[in-house]
Amino acid sequence: MTYLKRKADAFLEEWKGNPNRLPLIIKGPRQVGKTESIRRFAKGHYESVIEINFVEEPKYRMITSDGYAADAIIRNISLIDPSKRFIPGRTLLFFDEMQEFPDIATALKFLKIDGRFDVICSGSMLGIGYTRIESNSVGYKTDYEMRSLDFEEFLWARGYGDDITGDMLDHLIDARPFSDAQMQVFTTLFLDYCTLGGMPAVVSSYIVKGTFEGTLQMQRQLVLDYQEDIRKYAQGLDQARILNVFNHIPVQLAKENKKFQISKVARGARFKDYRGCVEWLETSGMVNICYCLAYPELPLKGNYDENRFKLYFGDTGLFVSMLDDEASEDFRANRNLGVYKGALYESIVGEALKKQGYDLYYYKRENSTLEQDFFIRTRNHLVPVEVKAKNGTAKSLRTLVTSDSYPDINFGIKFSAGNIGGSNHIFTAPYFTAFLLRRLIRAYDDGRAPLLNNPDQ
Structure with missing residues (x-):
């Protein structure tokens, strides 16, 4: 599918340019292009991209089973897939379909404090999922709402x-x-x-x-x-x-x-x-x-x-x-x-x-x-x-x-x-x-x- 230029592209560049950037949550209806925009941005800015889709790979919902500390989460991700590379300062953790696992939001605080990796989450925010996410990550996230293409x-x-x-x-x-x-x-x-x-x-x-x-x-x-x-x-x-x-x-x-x-x-x-x-x-x-x-x-x-x-x-x-x-x-x-x-x-x-x-x-x-x-x-x-x-x-x-x-x-x-x-x-x-x-x-x-x-x- 041809990639369509989005306003989210400019926002992602601005986010990356902020030295004090917080973990980013891109929310919006399904199939409005969230994942494609994030993947395209990630490809041009990171040496390693750890993409986890909680719908397609439910096994990753276990990564917080030992707590929310960054080391515990990274250890569990590596345990599930040893090929994933965690390079400090040059790695993006991309958690997709987070409405299936709102618990991951609690980890954002600890991943931000750890500071070695950038974090982007995305999800459709259906039902009560985002209410839980809001309460779990106050002060340690940036929100961006993405919708379908506007006329521009x-x-x-x-x-x-x-x-x-x-x-x-x-x-x-x-x-x-x-x-x-x-x-x-x-x-x-x-x-x-x-x-x-x-x-x-x-x-x-x-x-x-x-x-x-x-x-x-x-x-x-x-x-x-x-x-x-x-x-x-x-x-x-x-x-x-x-x-x-x-x-x-x-x-x-x-x-x-x-x-x-x-x-x-x-x-x-x-x-x-x-x-x-x-x-x-x-x-x-x-x-x-x-x-x-x-x-x-x-x-x-x-x-x-x-x-x-x-x-x-x-x-x-x-x-x-x-x-x-x-x-x-x-x-x-x-x-x-x-x-x-x-x-x-x-x-x-x-x-x-x-x-x-x-x-x-x-x-x-x-x-x-x-x-x-x-x-x-x-x-x-x-x-x-x-x-x-x-x-x-x-x-x-x-x-x-x-x-x-x-x-x-x-x-x-x-x-x-x-x-x-x-x-x-x-x-x-x-x-x-x-x-x-x-x-x-x-x-x-x-x-x-x-x-x-x-x-x-």
């Missing part, structure tokens, strides 16, 4: 360099519309990305073949693998409930009111019985939760109703693959999603926000049509973000930015199929630029985004 990484896979994304950002900062040629090329690439999602195996197949041949089957197999993980790692009766929630996400996103309703999941389903199921799916990285704000004001954290939320897939390509056959085929052939169109664009923008490190929040005023898709913040302001499937008016967004009832809001951002522009406190940008939002907001905070800094234009 997809552009890299297609052969585009950093100059292209830099130019896109300049267009946003300067509020300078794209040319017709740019709009056509980037929109086509973006729709390809929506179709494929960002799972590395799917994108690699598309890059190598130059067509979508076989990608739908690959996506559906990934969904089956996720469902199998639920059966494997979820405990007791929660398995059926978690599967019900997971399988109902596409249906509920298709509705005008996209709030996830537990009562629709199964006959007689009650929220209190399903509370942990949603959090389990989020912890695994399979879904993104978007909570309803109690009121659109700062601060965001703690200002939401944990019982009201929307659910999006962590990878929109998997969402498309889970649609009924007619809708999925129509989108692949004709770029038409019918009733799912609004859900697709909302999901892809939510995914882009999450991959930039944002938590997801929306707002729906009770007994009113006022509803806002997402919210982010600048240094001093709350920013409502609207996602429009068509180039129509955004009544709720306009109300939020003009009403005196929302003093924390100074301007809003609308993503649509249209070009860059803005008026009356609303900045408009194409869907394909959503991955640049955090960088645009940073430019705004630094006084480098004229249209955002002058919302009356």
Whole structure:
């Protein structure tokens, strides 16, 4: 499989360059490329790489049987496989699939204190595994969360360099519309990305073949693998409930009111019985939760109703693959999603926000049509973000930015199929630029985004 350049590559280089580096845990959903990125990095930086996969080689779960001291662990690894070489200062210990053996996290403290070897762990963090890991290694680890490819990484896979994304950002900062040629090329690439999602195996197949041949089957197999993980790692009766929630996400996103309703999941389903199921799916990285704000004001954290939320897939390509056959085929052939169109664009923008490190929040005023898709913040302001499937008016967004009832809001951002522009406190940008939002907001905070800094234009 062709290696795809990832943002994790730069993080790994930065980690290696830190003389005080701690053991690193790279966590994230299964099959997003964690192992491949670590192997590629390790090959270029270490004379010896000790890779242990706790799924494929369960015998290594015995390496802490004599305690967690570095010498005891190294002795037991050597006992199992005498060919492994431990060269001080030039060896990486790579523990993969650590969700199968969370106990290894307790050893990180002792391996760091010992100091002879670098340590990287990775795992899917399914179920309760990471909770145990968190408590076992406080202060002696660095965490990095890895997800499927974002649109920028997809552009890299297609052969585009950093100059292209830099130019896109300049267009946003300067509020300078794209040319017709740019709009056509980037929109086509973006729709390809929506179709494929960002799972590395799917994108690699598309890059190598130059067509979508076989990608739908690959996506559906990934969904089956996720469902199998639920059966494997979820405990007791929660398995059926978690599967019900997971399988109902596409249906509920298709509705005008996209709030996830537990009562629709199964006959007689009650929220209190399903509370942990949603959090389990989020912890695994399979879904993104978007909570309803109690009121659109700062601060965001703690200002939401944990019982009201929307659910999006962590990878929109998997969402498309889970649609009924007619809708999925129509989108692949004709770029038409019918009733799912609004859900697709909302999901892809939510995914882009999450991959930039944002938590997801929306707002729906009770007994009113006022509803806002997402919210982010600048240094001093709350920013409502609207996602429009068509180039129509955004009544709720306009109300939020003009009403005196929302003093924390100074301007809003609308993503649509249209070009860059803005008026009356609303900045408009194409869907394909959503991955640049955090960088645009940073430019705004630094006084480098004229249209955002002058919302009356």
